[in-house]
Each structure stands twice: as C-alpha cells, then as structure tokens.
Amino acid sequence: KLHHACADWGFFQLINHGVPDQVMEKMKADIVEFFKLPLEEKKAFARLPNSLEGYGQAFVVSDDQQLDWADMLTLITRPLQSRNIDLWPAQPLTFRDSLSCYSMELKSVAGTLLEVMAKNLGVAPEEFSTIFQDQTQAVRINYYPPCPRADEVLGLSPHTDGSGLTLLLQVNDVEGLQIRKGGNWFPVKQLPGALIANIGDIIEILSNGVYKSIEHRTIINAKEKRLSIATFHGPIEYSVIGPLAEIVKGCKPKYVSMSFGKFMKAYFSAELKGKRFMKNLKL
C-alpha cells in the first residue's frame, strides 16, 4: 500500500505513526507561543547572513523577488553535534525540550518508512540505512499570517522538498497545503492526528525516478493565521546523491550524481519554481 501511495502520489498521510499525542501537543503549543512573542524577542533567534538557520524568511535569492507570505524558523535538529542551540528559542521555556522529543520521535518514524521504501525498491536495507543512518534532520516551522488579499499571495511558492523524506504536521486547524497532480492543485485536509509524508528530491534521485518528489505549495487564509512544522530527513552529511547502483543495474541513470553538500547548495540557490530544480538534475 505504501509503495503505491509513494510511487503514484509522492505523498501520503500516516495515522498509526506511534508518536505519542503528548509529544505532538507539546510541540504544537510551544510553536504557537513562540510566534506570539513580540518581534524583538523573536529576532534574538534571527537567521544570520549566509546561514539557513534561525528565524526569518528562507529562499530569498534576489532583491526584486516577490516574497512568500510567511515567517519561518528553521533549525537543524540532527545529527546532534550540528545543533546550534543558541538559535533554538528559549521562550517558551519548554520549547527546546519539546523540539528535542519531537525530533527523536520523528527520526524513528522516518527511519521505519525509509526501511520500507528500501525493501519496496528491492535494494538491500543496508544500502539505505548506510545513507540515512545518523541522518540529517532539520525543521522548518512556518507561520502564515492572514492576508486580506489572500488570493494575491502565496504562503509558500510551488516547490518540492530538497530532503529525502519530509514529515509535516499542521499545527492549528487551518488548511492551506495543496499538492499538484496532473497539472491541477488539490487541497490537503490533514486527517486527525496524522503526519503528512512527502517524498523529497533525494529519494527521487536515489530511486532513479521510481519515487517522485511531490510538488506542493501553501495558500493563505484571509482571516486566520496558519502554522505548520515540516521535518526534513536527509542523508548523512558526506554521502553522494545519485541513483543507487543496484537500481541502475541494467538501466540508465536518469539523474546526475553529486555530493550532498553540493546538492544542498544548488537547492537553496534556486528560486522555488515547482519541479524546475529537479529538471536541471536530469540526464
């Protein structure tokens, strides 16, 4: 079932993920509290120039670009030695603990899903676990303020995630995520308690296109704010991203191979434009 959902849609909702309710609820409550803080207090955790981490806009590549209608907090959560705790909000007081617990639980969910995917692809589970063991994990917490001219802005422009696998949680009860399928946009209604799983570009490349990363965007509500937390799971830092040898036995690789570092640099220097970034990586 998972295989079909992944391969056909690049997207699925996970209900029996095993993450304790209280871990999800604590995380959600602390996210809501953080964004309520006065701007000056949030700015204490501001993104530094040339860094992707911290509070502020992401994906700004030029001065004349129209910005997305969102405020974001991006933090690296794994591997543990990559954590930059100074950028983790100290208010509310439980934030750091909530995020640590949430990060650990989601790592385990992602690990299980990646194992299932490796099996479905017919590659040795070790091949995937070597790439994803002590995986990189980062969170992007998105705050979309209401906008009276909601149809003139986007919360997040169409994009695919530069991750292997993304697990997404809508924090308050406002919808806004849309996925693209066959040229049309479909709204996603999060099932109660579910985590939304998105296939990212790295799985598309490793699987040589068997799994496709899902193009998605968010729209803005005219009256209500919306909050979400996206948790991105990627490979270990020094891995090479390219079609797996076992998969391209007897067929041609469809994507270029490059180091994870180079891939990330390329991903963040491209404007968010649907699947255009991936098209550039095709052979």
Ligand SMILES: O=C(O)CCC(=O)C(=O)O
């Ligand atoms: O807010 C959402 O539902 C989606 C967020 C997202 O796609 C992202 O942060 O990459």
Ligand SMILES: [Fe+2]
């Ligand atoms: Fe995304």
